[in-house]
Amino acid sequence: MHPRVVEVTERLIERSRATRQRYLEMLHAAASEGPQRGKLQCANFAHGVAACGGNDKQALRLMDAANVAIVSAYNDMLSAHQPYEHFPEQIKQTLRELGSVGQFAGGVPAMCDGVTQGEPGMELGIASREVIAMSTAVALSHNMFDAALYLGVCDKIVPGLLMGALRFGHLPALFVPAGPMTSGLSNKEKAEVRQRYAEGKASREELLEAEMAAYHGPGTCTFYGTANTNQLLMEVMGLHLPGSSFINPGTPLREALTREAARQVTRLTRQGGQFTPLGEIVDERCLVNSIVALHATGGSTNHTLHMPAIARAAGILLTWQDMADLSEVVPTLAHVYPNGKADINHFQAAGGMALLIRELLDAGLLHESVNTVAGPGLSRYTREPFLEDGRLVWREGPRESLDETILRPVARPFSAEGGLRLMQGNLGRGVMKVSAVAPEHQVVEAPALVFEDQLELVEAFKAGQLERDFVAVVRFQGPRSNGMPELHKMTPYLGVLQDRGFKVALVTDGRMSGASGKIPAAIHVCPEAFDGGLLARLQDGDPLRVDGRNGVLQVLLDEAELMARPLAEAPAAAVGCGRELFAFMRQSFSSAEKGASAFTASLEVLK
Template identity: 60%
Template sequence: MPLHSRIDEITDIIRERSRPTRDAYLTRMRAQAQEGPRRGHLECGNQAHAYAAMGDAKDALVAERTPNIGIVTAYNDMLSAHQPFKDYPDRIKAAAQAVGATAQVAGGVPAMCDGVTQGQVGMELSLFSRDVIALAAGVALSHNTFDSALYLGVCDKIVPGLVIAAATFGYLPGIFVPAGPMVSGLPNEEKSQVRRDYAEGKIDRKALMAAEMASYHGPGTCTFYGTANSNQMLMEFMGLHLPGSSFINPGTPLRDALTDYAAQRATEITALGNAYTPVCDVLDERAYVNGLVGLMATGGSTNLVLHLIAMARASGVQLTCADFDAISDTVPLMARVYPNGLADVNHFHAAGGLPFMIGHLLEAGLLHDDVATVAGTGMVAYAQEPKLSGDRVTWEPGARESLNDKILKTPDAPFAKSGGLRQVKGNLGLGVMKISAVAPELHVVEAPARIFHDQQSVKDAFRAGELNQDGVIVVRFQGPRANGMPELHGLTPVLTVLLQRGFKVALVTDGRMSGASGKVPAAIHVAPEALDGGLISKLQDGDVIRVDAAGGKLDVITEGVEDRAAATPDLSGNSHGIGRELFEVFRATAGRSDEGAGVVV
């Protein structure tokens, strides 16, 4: 099927916009690749330090004739999604040794759990942890002794940070290795109802805790379709995962075999062989367009608007929020996974999952097939699913028919004609909205504003009965420069209850919402942020605001707002406690949210 004309046009726009930075990036990568295998440029003393603990592998490392794989791991026990990575290095080393290669843990990167820090002070470090992860991975790879890399990461900021690092070391081949989702527990909608009941005071904390523990109950990624699972989808659509590997549960024979295969494949795509596939060749403008298509077709997390822009910049590609909007208009919504439906990612995978979607999107001309991938055969390989043949992985064609049409549909009979992500722009600045789960009657909300400077104040007003009316809840001074742009996940139950009570409400914020939010009309990531001169800093209670997803508008209707003085809240408390002192330089130098809110790119 020829490429859809609109996808082709959007790709050309991105390519031309990016030409100067992409050409400069590729020139740097080609120059570094020309230096040959990295170990060969180390002095004898340098090499002796690098190989001192490698035992019987020392001779192979010194000989420089076989690949050495660098493992960058985000393992820790705090993240259920990352706990399975504990045993991966030993597996990878054994798999590499089986094909005559070597592998070393190059280094670890931090990985914080947004589920633990939601609504807590630690969440103010979350977004910046992406940049810390990129920096830490850079330190790990700076030893310059590796022919390719395996990146072990899953969750919210970890994959974007690792992609930024992988792009920076783009002359090295790299494969991203997932751990898979936990098996299904308490259904997500039941968990959310318990949260709403708790917000209204209908149940006590013991009942809330029981529900949460039944939902998050074992190793693996949380099963809702938030940022972590959107990351996994993205790595397949962008050709950095092995095909069909994202949603295989931890601790299963197929999961282990895929990890072994990733290690072996990492030895095959180095410059020492005939299938050299550096990350810089994988991460071009077509890969990012494919990632955007996947994001829209699956109804993925709004956090990826920030992350994809930052990731692309690290590889010389310039994305804008308008690109997200344009792709969303072109790509139909093919999946209903919580919070956009009742199914979790295990149900999604069982219904046909990513191979089903990629196969149909290719047939509809909505994906670039002629791209470099770690599988080596373009995107058509990702329409296949992995199977076990003995103890080895083989790939077979994925499902052609949806095994549950309440979860998965084809592009010609989708759940919605567009992907449901909208850019909104007006005198209040530029923001994004995810409307794939928002009722059509809420796509336009025009109502008086209630102004808050933190999410706890919103909760307090809700409990006091002050929000029982139509209104636009404005939560400002939540941007990167103000306090690190924490997710305002705690607002979702409150605002959902107001919708259930029949009130027409919307949220406007320069902060973020969780990748698991979706039913509340929310204009988020508003830029410029309040602390950076945005008009949102001049709003007052009662100002009439129009949030118009249908028309792509975000405006304050009340006249004279721009003539007011900006609010000057006390933000001194944002600068200390739980490590915030260490991140002052990040807050001071963070970019705008519509530019990726990055520090290192």
């Protein structure tokens, strides 16, 4: 093992010893009681099986049959989740063939950041993760189940499902992906049309045509944003079946993998003889593996929020410093848009997960001796699924990349380090995704231009006020202020200015996410402006240094001068589009570094 990986893992174990121990005690106490439905009062049990068919009712009266909860984020508006429409019936049919039962335990909401970008609904995004976690808990609260299958793909959905699932960590669990849509208009061409539209060189009709050619069918969007980062991390964490993350929807192989997920989760139950609860899979080594893979592929910055929140749900205290220290030694092996021109289907064709995991294992950058849903040992994930005469089999995956412009070996990385930088200085702490930023653009020292809404910046661009070097400061966008919406409306405009030769950067207590592009952006800055962070004292013209190479986030003024300034007044809480319903949750959100979670305080009671 690489010494840095060992070091970070050991200190994570030591830091989390008390909270992890209490979590495992909770898990083992729940697991020791056996199938909960066997202890229910007769009336309770009758309510739980009233709508089942006769055979399912009889099976559920017997404790040697497994009852598998299905928790799904299906809706037919969002492309990534539309394929889940038929998964429950496939799962139930497969379980019946085994003498077991599947019950649709509950649905969770799934909102799409792509639909809500720049709209009021985007302010519900992080809150939706907490709602999904709570919805998952409600779905499992009936204590009828021996295992669970979780159906979700996109940005906040998978983290929310996993956070909820971990509070029922005594149950075996398996996450079931739906797969990416087939490739359409390339992400590079789509981005070029967006930028031309921002400059007034393309019509709305051209823009709409390009967008609909890029997002054109069922499945996950094909760029390497938060949704596909979710899928990649779930596989590296051993929560997907090997090689299942990036198989397109509506294919025979996709259905075969869904049915096999149902079979495999029953094997992991007490009745199946290979009892492996979720809480014993997601441990410190598993989490370190996820961060290594995040860095090696230049994954979504949203996971600097999600992974600490997920870790805390398992009693583990993961920090940005842990993530940054791993980034220093993990080479970048993948270039998928926005880090490169390829999409996730191209990544899969070049060698995909099997090659990525093989390379990282061989380099000692991943823990091999972990539990997974496929059995002990991460080396099981160097295999790929295939159909042979209609039968699902796994074969060893490729040992060499089929396209080194997309996926490379450790011996020839795109970069010697990962794609994430911890940014620190008198402005606070934040993160920057440097994997998509050209080296010559990673350091910007320029005057601040302060905005309190991303649309203010867009209007300033349209008015011709941004033709200069500057650092855009967009504040009061943190979790406690307005729910921390993504700020992608600015991306094309800042990209245009950079292309025109200006030095531009972004500093914000908000987020940019997995599609963060070529602009150096220090995001998730905390303390956020709403909590009195120094962002709330900045003024137009203040000299700022944003140094993505060395992780420096600094206002170049005397501290006494800054502290003598009054704090900017936070904007009034927004109403409409349901935002007022989440005011109580925003008040409870932790800092971005602790996951921007409403649950942090309650989980830390376990200390």
